[in-house]
Amino acid sequence: MALTREQMAQRVARELRDGYYVNLGIGIPTLVANYVPQGIDVMLQSENGLLGMGPFPTPDALDADMINAGKQTVTARKGAAIFSSADSFAMIRGGHIDLTVLGAFEVDVFGNLASWMIPGKLVKGMGGAMDLVAGADNIIVLMTHASKSGESKLLPKCSLPLTGAGCVRRILTDLAYLEIEAQTFVLKERAPGVTVDFIKERTAGALRVSGTVPEMTF
Amino acid sequence: MVGFDKRVQSYSQALEGLVDGMTVISGGFGLCGIPENLIAQIRTMGVRNLTVVSNNCGVDGFGLGVLLEDRQIRRVIASYVGENALFEKQLLSGELEVQLTPQGTLAEKLRAGGAGIPAFYTATGAGTSVSEGKEERTFAGRRYILEESITSDFAIIKGWKADWYGNIVYRHTAQNFNPLAATAGRVTVAEVEEIVPPGELEPSTIHTPGIYVDRLIQGRFEKRIEQKTTRSL
Numbered sequence: 144m145a146l147t148r149e150q151m152a153q154r155v156a157r158e159l160r161d162g163y164y165v166n167l168g169i170g171i172p173t174l175v176a177n178y179v180p181q182g183i184d185v186m187l188q189s190e191n192g193l194l195g196m197g198p199f200p201t202p203d204a205l206d207a208d209m210i211n212a213g214k215q216t217v218t219a220r221k222g223a224a225i226f227s228s229a230d231s232f233a234m235i236r237g238g239h240i241d242l243t244v245l246g247a248f249e250v251d252v253f254g255n256l257a258s259w260m261i262p263g264k265l266v267k268g269m270g271g272a273m274d275l276v277a278g279a280d281n282i283i284v285l286m287t288h289a290s291k292s293g294e295s296k297l298l299p300k301c302s303l304p305l306t307g308a309g310c311v312r313r314i315l316t317d318l319a320y321l322e323i324e325a326q327t328f329v330l331k332e333r334a335p336g337v338t339v340d341f342i343k344e345r346t347a348g349a350l351r352v353s354g355t356v357p358e359m360t361f
Numbered sequence: 362m363v364g365f366d367k368r369v370q371s372y373s374q375a376l377e378g379l380v381d382g383m384t385v386i387s388g389g390f391g392l393c394g395i396p397e398n399l400i401a402q403i404r405t406m407g408v409r410n411l412t413v414v415s416n417n418c419g420v421d422g423f424g425l426g427v428l429l430e431d432r433q434i435r436r437v438i439a440s441y442v443g444e445n446a447l448f449e450k451q452l453l454s455g456e457l458e459v460q461l462t463p464q465g466t467l468a469e470k471l472r473a474g475g476a477g478i479p480a481f482y483t484a485t486g487a488g489t490s491v492s493e494g495k496e497e498r499t500f501a502g503r504r505y506i507l508e509e510s511i512t513s514d515f516a517i518i519k520g521w522k523a524d525w526y527g528n529i530v531y532r533h534t535a536q537n538f539n540p541l542a543a544t545a546g547r548v549t550v551a552e553v554e555e556i557v558p559p560g561e562l563e564p565s566t567i568h569t570p571g572i573y574v575d576r577l578i579q580g581r582f583e584k585r586i587e588q589k590t591t592r593s594l
Contacts, residue, residue, distance in 0.1 A: 189534075190465075191534055199591050203594070205591060208521075208532045209533045210390070210586075210588075213588070214390075216586060216589055216590050216591070217590070225536060227468070227568075228390070228464070228465075228467075229469060235465060236483065265452075268439060268441035269440060269463050272463075273465075274466065274485045277483070277484040277486070277487065304489065304490050305489040308487060308504070309488070
């Protein structure tokens with residue numbers, strides 16, 4: 144069975160370490176915050192200028208001056224800091240963020256990432272995505288393995304305009320956890336009940352499978 | 362003696378000198394911390410052919426979106442746009458030109474512009490369409506592109522509290538691009554929720570020192586929220 148959105152978030156959350164500063168992209172990556180393992184503390188960064196994002200406010204505490212990068216009203220947790228957009232991106236570009244989790248349309252064997260623009264469709268902009276991928280050594284891409292029409296999103300070469308070049312090493316899809324090594328996707332884990340052949344069929348880029356590939360457990 | 366007193370009496374005074382074809386930098390992120398009354402004043406003035414530099418371009422009927430209604434904006438430099446139907450329409454018809462810029466690059470363009478640094482190298486956008494036509498250099502094995510800074514005729518910003526001298530404190534995440542915008546305008550106009558006499562703000566808590574602020578006015582703010590997200594009590 145392919146992983147649910149919640150299971151994808153849960154699996155990525157296992158990569159969190161105590162004391163990590165983390166930036167979570169919009170969509171499924173946001174759910175990772177719900178699965179922070181017990182006994183560890185992470186600080187969520189929101190690129191509009193908040194380090195230490197807390198939960199949504201209660202209705203009586205709604206505050207127009209307190210939002211996250213998705214323009215949702217949020218709170219600041221204990222120990223949070225608030226600063227300008229320049230400081231926020233200094234943290235990001237300076238490589239101070241320990242883990243960045245973001246979605247994508249496509250990833251290729253060179254670690255290229257396409258996530259912001261589909262030619263012919265209205266382009267809304269890259270927001271902070273290009274900065275996040277350029278600044279972080281520690282990126283996890285979280286996306287479905289194939290498009291709704293069944294086409295692989297793990298490619299020999301990205302077909303869409305890039306968000307970042309050579310920036311991805313780790314990918315979690317609804318079918319597998321993979322790493323990129325020597326211009327090859329390396330299959331590290333399978334979703335429960337998903338066969339290696341099933342993953343192979345849906346991976347257009349070079350895929351290496353060595354030994355038995357463990358199943359994820361939840 | 363006026364000295365360092367930056368207060369002006371009206372919104373028309375606040376934006377005196379803003380004419381057709383100028384470049385205006387606006388603070389704010391989404392609708393958070395936007396100088397909503399100064400934007401409304403630009404609409405009232407009817408100046409046209411503006412280049413607007415802002416992270417976003419408002420929504421239909423609020424924020425910078427109101428300047429689209431009478432086609433006052435010719436060009437937008439932003440990181441994320443299109444939360445408004447009118448924007449989309451004018452973009453597709455070619456009335457509006459958009460230069461999409463990565464958010465961190467935009468912030469740094471303003472910060473550097475205000476600091477007298479004409480350009481800087483950044484890894485952001487290297488190897489993507491953003492790098493087209495830009496000088497590329499490699500430092501320590503990593504690719505960087507040269508990005509030019511931004512300054513403007515006017516910068517409009519929104520603060521929480523200010524003293525007469527234009528020392529400004531922002532509230533929560535309404536800070537965002539405002540302190541950067543403040544530094545990059547030839548004329549910087551700030552509107553705030555409360556103006557206090559000098560001496561009432563603790564000097565070490567000032568976010569924007571008054572040297573960057575030319576005109577100051579107290580306004581009343583609607584503070585619209587784009588996405589009201591709450592948890593149950």
